Amino acid sequence: MNGTTRIPWRAQLRAATIAGCGAALLAACAQTPETPNEVAATRAELSQLQADAALAPLVAQELTEAEAAVQLAEQDADAALTAHRVYLAQREIEIARAVGEARLAEQERQALVDEREQARLQARTREAESARMEADAARMAAASAQQQAVQLQQEIAALHAQETERGLVLTLGDVLFETGRAELKPGAVLDLDRLVDFLDKYPQRTALVEGHTDSVGGEDYNRHLSQSRADAVRAYLVRQGVPASRITASGMGESAPVASNNTEAGRQQNRRVEIVISEHGSASSR
Amino acid sequence: MDTMALRRAVALTAPRGALRCAAILAVACAAACASTPPTAQITAAQQAIEEAERAQAAQHASAELSQARSKLAAANTAVNGRDMDEALRYAEEARVDAELASARTAAVKAKAANDEIRASTRALVEELDRNTGGTR
Numbered sequence: 001m002n003g004t005t006r007i008p009w010r011a012q013l014r015a016a017t018i019a020g021c022g023a024a025l026l027a028a029c030a031q032t033p034e035t036p037n038e039v040a041a042t043r044a045e046l047s048q049l050q051a052d053a054a055l056a057p058l059v060a061q062e063l064t065e066a067e068a069a070v071q072l073a074e075q076d077a078d079a080a081l082t083a084h085r086v087y088l089a090q091r092e093i094e095i096a097r098a099v100g101e102a103r104l105a106e107q108e109r110q111a112l113v114d115e116r117e118q119a120r121l122q123a124r125t126r127e128a129e130s131a132r133m134e135a136d137a138a139r140m141a142a143a144s145a146q147q148q149a150v151q152l153q154q155e156i157a158a159l160h161a162q163e164t165e166r167g168l169v170l171t172l173g174d175v176l177f178e179t180g181r182a183e184l185k186p187g188a189v190l191d192l193d194r195l196v197d198f199l200d201k202y203p204q205r206t207a208l209v210e211g212h213t214d215s216v217g218g219e220d221y222n223r224h225l226s227q228s229r230a231d232a233v234r235a236y237l238v239r240q241g242v243p244a245s246r247i248t249a250s251g252m253g254e255s256a257p258v259a260s261n262n263t264e265a266g267r268q269q270n271r272r273v274e275i276v277i278s279e280h281g282s283a284s285s286r
Numbered sequence: 287m288d289t290m291a292l293r294r295a296v297a298l299t300a301p302r303g304a305l306r307c308a309a310i311l312a313v314a315c316a317a318a319c320a321s322t323p324p325t326a327q328i329t330a331a332q333q334a335i336e337e338a339e340r341a342q343a344a345q346h347a348s349a350e351l352s353q354a355r356s357k358l359a360a361a362n363t364a365v366n367g368r369d370m371d372e373a374l375r376y377a378e379e380a381r382v383d384a385e386l387a388s389a390r391t392a393a394v395k396a397k398a399a400n401d402e403i404r405a406s407t408r409a410l411v412e413e414l415d416r417n418t419g420g421t422r
Binding site for chain 2: 084087088091092094095098099101102103105106108109112113115116119120122123126127130
């Protein structure tokens with residue numbers, strides 16, 4: 001090519017440019033973009049994401065696309081085209097970031113699910129444990145109640161007491177006192193000592209001591225005698241350590257015979273001390 | 287003759303550093319001078335918007351989705367006004383707006399799912415603590 005052919009081509013270029021593309025495209029050849037700050041900011045934004053150790057490895061493909069978009073924005077172009085390319089590049093960067101955040105969250109999910117399973121398992125284990133402990137406690141309580149009931153029966157049997165509708169009734173025959181006297185015979189306290197043990201063991205129970213006589217003698221005398229004898233029994237129990245508040249003494253006289261007073265055998269049965277033991281307040285009461 | 291003549295003219299007249307500029311000019315000119323609608327880009331934008339809508343972007347990234355929709359409308363308006371250069375840019379921007387709407391929606395959903403799991407774990411742990419404290 002020589003110099004003579006250059007001029008027409010240059011003229012053609014000018015003509016083509018003006019006719020085809022308009023004046024705006026001439027600016028595309030300007031060496032500096034009109035919005036260098038935004039281009040630089042976009043590049044900085046991309047660099048920041050590329051340096052993000054958590055996100056960058058998850059979005060290699062997206063970062064490649066964003067890099068291409070930023071490079072395109074960095075190319076010389078007119079202001080409008082550069083602004084457009086900057087916009088696209090910024091969007092590509094934001095897309096890469098959002099995709100990265102979504103993938104990071106998905107990556108974390110398994111660990112979170114595992115953590116939740118762990119907690120659930122722990123809760124279930126704890127639940128089973130406490131259910132087992134409750135069952136154990138209930139079983140033990142039942143066993144202990146059963147044992148207590150058996151023990152009570154044994155103790156009632158040892159006490160020689162009868163279970164009646166009035167409660168446990170311990171009947172002491174006319175061996176406690178000499179005729180007409182209200183002092184306990186020294187050898188007669190064995191049954192009373194068993195009663196003391198029983199009342200010690202069941203501190204909720206109270207005792208009513210009733211003195212009874214046969215019909216021999218005056219009624220007032222008999223009532224008085226039976227009261228004195230009941231008091232003597234009560235005093236003995238208190239001396240043995242049973243709280244006085246738990247024992248009531250009552251002289252019934254000849255008012256409540258259990259047999260005929262016409263025979264000696266009947267009168268002997270009627271001369272007695274009955275001790276009625278309350279059943280309330282005890283775990284094994286029925 | 288435009289493009290061919292242009293390239294040759296530039297190649298011959300411009301110094302080597304300006305070659306790149308000339309190439310851009312050629313491409314830009316081809317785009318700017320386009321007289322046919324950017325159908326492919328408009329279709330791409332349309333599809334990206336539909337995809338975002340299916341992903342419930344309206345709920346989770348409504349701003350981005352709205353931008354995509356209005357830019358797609360602007361692209362179509364520009365086509366009607368025979369401004370194909372502007373139509374192309376609007377269509378491209380509508381597409382990336384829609385893609386961003388989808389990406390942000392996915393991120394929001396993924397984080398929400400994690401938060402939900404965390405919350406149920408926390409509830410389990412709290413219940414566990416409460417039970418442990420209460421039994422003894």
